[in-house]
Amino acid sequence: MSNIKDIFVTPLGLNNPVAAQVLGICSALAVTAKLGPAIIMGLSVTAILALANVVISLMKNTIPSRIRIVVQLVVVAALVTIVSLILKAFVYDVSVQLSVYIGLIITNCILMGRLEAFAMQNNALDSFWDGLGNGLGYAIILVIVAFIRELLGSGSLFDWHIPEFAYENGYLNNGLMLLAPMALIILGCVIWFLRSKKPELQEKN
Amino acid sequence: MNTNSNGYTIAYASILVTIVAALLAIVYSALNDRIEDNVKLDTKKQILSALNIKDDENAADIFEKNVKHYVMAEDGSLKEYDGKFITVFSKDTNVHVFECNVNDTIKYVLPVNGAGLWGPIWGYVALKNDKNTVDGIYLGHEGETPGLGAEIANEKFTEKFIGKKVFGEGSDDILLGVEKNGKVSLPNHQVDGISGGTITSKGVDAMLKDGLSKFKAFLTKSNVSAESASSAVNVTPAITSAPAAADSSVSAEGKGQDGYGDFSEVEKRVDMVDSIHSEVKKLAK
Numbered sequence: 001m002s003n004i005k006d007i008f009v010t011p012l013g014l015n016n017p018v019a020a021q022v023l024g025i026c027s028a029l030a031v032t033a034k035l036g037p038a039i040i041m042g043l044s045v046t047a048i049l050a051l052a053n054v055v056i057s058l059m060k061n062t063i064p065s066r067i068r069i070v071v072q073l074v075v076v077a078a079l080v081t082i083v084s085l086i087l088k089a090f091v092y093d094v095s096v097q098l099s100v101y102i103g104l105i106i107t108n109c110i111l112m113g114r115l116e117a118f119a120m121q122n123n124a125l126d127s128f129w130d131g132l133g134n135g136l137g138y139a140i141i142l143v144i145v146a147f148i149r150e151l152l153g154s155g156s157l158f159d160w161h162i163p164e165f166a167y168e169n170g171y172l173n174n175g176l177m178l179l180a181p182m183a184l185i186i187l188g189c190v191i192w193f194l195r196s197k198k199p200e201l202q203e204k205n
Numbered sequence: 206m207n208t209n210s211n212g213y214t215i216a217y218a219s220i221l222v223t224i225v226a227a228l229l230a231i232v233y234s235a236l237n238d239r240i241e242d243n244v245k246l247d248t249k250k251q252i253l254s255a256l257n258i259k260d261d262e263n264a265a266d267i268f269e270k271n272v273k274h275y276v277m278a279e280d281g282s283l284k285e286y287d288g289k290f291i292t293v294f295s296k297d298t299n300v301h302v303f304e305c306n307v308n309d310t311i312k313y314v315l316p317v318n319g320a321g322l323w324g325p326i327w328g329y330v331a332l333k334n335d336k337n338t339v340d341g342i343y344l345g346h347e348g349e350t351p352g353l354g355a356e357i358a359n360e361k362f363t364e365k366f367i368g369k370k371v372f373g374e375g376s377d378d379i380l381l382g383v384e385k386n387g388k389v390s391l392p393n394h395q396v397d398g399i400s401g402g403t404i405t406s407k408g409v410d411a412m413l414k415d416g417l418s419k420f421k422a423f424l425t426k427s428n429v430s431a432e433s434a435s436s437a438v439n440v441t442p443a444i445t446s447a448p449a450a451a452d453s454s455v456s457a458e459g460k461g462q463d464g465y466g467d468f469s470e471v472e473k474r475v476d477m478v479d480s481i482h483s484e485v486k487k488l489a490k
Contacts, residue, residue, distance in 0.1 A: 030350065078229060
C-alpha cells in the first residue's frame with residue numbers, strides 16, 4: 001500500500017506536474033484569471049487523467065510502439081468527447097461552464113506526459129492513483145496562481161469583493177494580473193519557492 | 206505476437222479507430238435528443254434573460270406564453286413563424302424576430318452573432334417598443350478567455366447597455382456598440398469595453414453593428430412612417446442635429462446629398478485651415 005501512497009502523494013508536492021515536471025503550463029496560464037474556472041479545470045483534468053491512465057494501462061501490451069502517441073491521443077479525445085456529451089445531456093449548466101476547458105483538456109501535456117511516462121509501464125490500479133495524484137497536483141498549482149491573480153487583478157474571490165473603502169482610500173486593482181504574462185511570472189515564483197524549499201529538485205550544474 | 210510489424214500496426218489502428226468511432230456514434234445518437242432539448246431550453250432562457258426575466262424553473266412556460274416568434278420580410282414587416290425552433294447559429298436565411306409581451310408592453314428581441322477572439326459569440330438584444338432603446342441584452346460566448354473576454358457574459362457588463370439607443374439621433378446609422386475603455390465618445394450609444402478583452406470587445410461591437418443592420422428594415426419601418434407617413438419610401442432621414450453636422454468632413458461628404466448645409470460648413474473650415482497654414486508659414490519665415 002505504501003507504494004500507492006507514494007504514487008498518489010509525490011505529484012502533489014515533490015514531483016508536481018506543473019512545478020517539477022513543468023507540464024501543462026499553457027492551460028495553467030489560460031484558466032487562472034479566476035478561481036472558479038481554475039477549480040473546475042483542475043477537477044476535470046483529474047477525472048479525465050485518471051480515466052485515460054486506466055484505459056491506456058489496460059491496453060499497454062497491445063499498443064504498437066510506433067503509433068503509441070496516436071493511440072493515446074485517440075483514447076483521450078474519445079474520453080473527453082464522451083464525457084462532454086454526457087455532461088451536455090444531463091447537467092447542461094455545468095457543461096456550458098466547462099465548454100472552454102474541454103478542448104484544453106485534450107491538448108493538456110500532463111495527459112500525454114503521464115500516459116507516456118507512467119501508464120505505459122504500470123498496472124491499472126497504480127495508473128489510476130498516478131492520474132488522480134497528478135491531476136490534483138495540477139489543480140493545486142492552478143488554485144494558488146488563480147487565487148493571487150483574481151485577488152490582485154479583479155479584487156474578488158468567487159462572490160467576495162474587496163470592500164469599497166479600500167478603493168476610496170486609493171487602492172487599485174492591478175489589471176496586469178489578468179494578463180497571461182503575469183500568470184507566467186507567478187508560476188515562476190511558485191516554482192522558485194518550491195525549489196528553494198526542496199533542494200533535491202535543483203539540478204546540479 | 207510481434208506488435209511492431211507493419212501489418213499489426215495497421216490492423217490495430219484501423220480497429221481502434223472503428224471502435225472509437227462506433228462508440229462516439231452510439232453515445233451521440235443516444236443523447237442527441239436530450240442535448241437538443243437542453244440547447245433549446247437554454248436558448249429560451251437566454252432570450253428571457255435579455256428581457257430581464259430570470260426565472261429558470263418555468264422558463265419554457267413563460268416563453269410559451271409571452272413570446273411570439275416572427276420572421277422579417279424584406280420590407281420590414283413581420284410574419285408569423287411556425288417552423289422548427291432555432292438557435293442563433295442555425296443555418297437559416299430568415300431574419301428572426303421575437304416579439305415579447307412583458308407586463309403588457311411589447312418588446313422585441315433580436316438575435317445577433319459574430320466572432321470573438323477564440324470562437325463564436327452571440328447575443329440577444331431586447332429593444333423597447335420604440336425599436337431604438339435597449340431594454341436588456343444577453344451576450345454569450347463559446348470559449349473566450351475567463352476573466353477577460355468572457356466577462357462580456359457578465360451582468361456587470363451587459364447591464365451597461367440598458368437605456369442605450371441603437372440609432373443616432375435623426376439618422377439610421379447604427380451607433381450602438383462597444384468602445385475601448387475610456388474612449389467612449391457617444392455615451393448615449395457606446396459602452397466601455399473590457400480591459401484585457403479588447404478583441405472580444407471589438408467582436409461584440411462588430412456583432413452589434415452588423416447583426417442589427419440586418420433588422421434595419423424592421424427597425425426603421427415604424428420610425429419612418431411616424432415621421433412622414435405619406436412621403437415616398439426612399440426618403441433618407443435628414444441630418445439635422447448639430448453634433449452630426451460638426452462631426453467631421455468625412456461624414457459630411459458621406460451624407461452630402463441630404464445635408465447641403467454641411468458642405469458650406471466644411472468649406473468654411475477648409476478656408477480657416479488654409480488661412481492658419483499661411484499664418485504658420487509666415488511665422489516660420
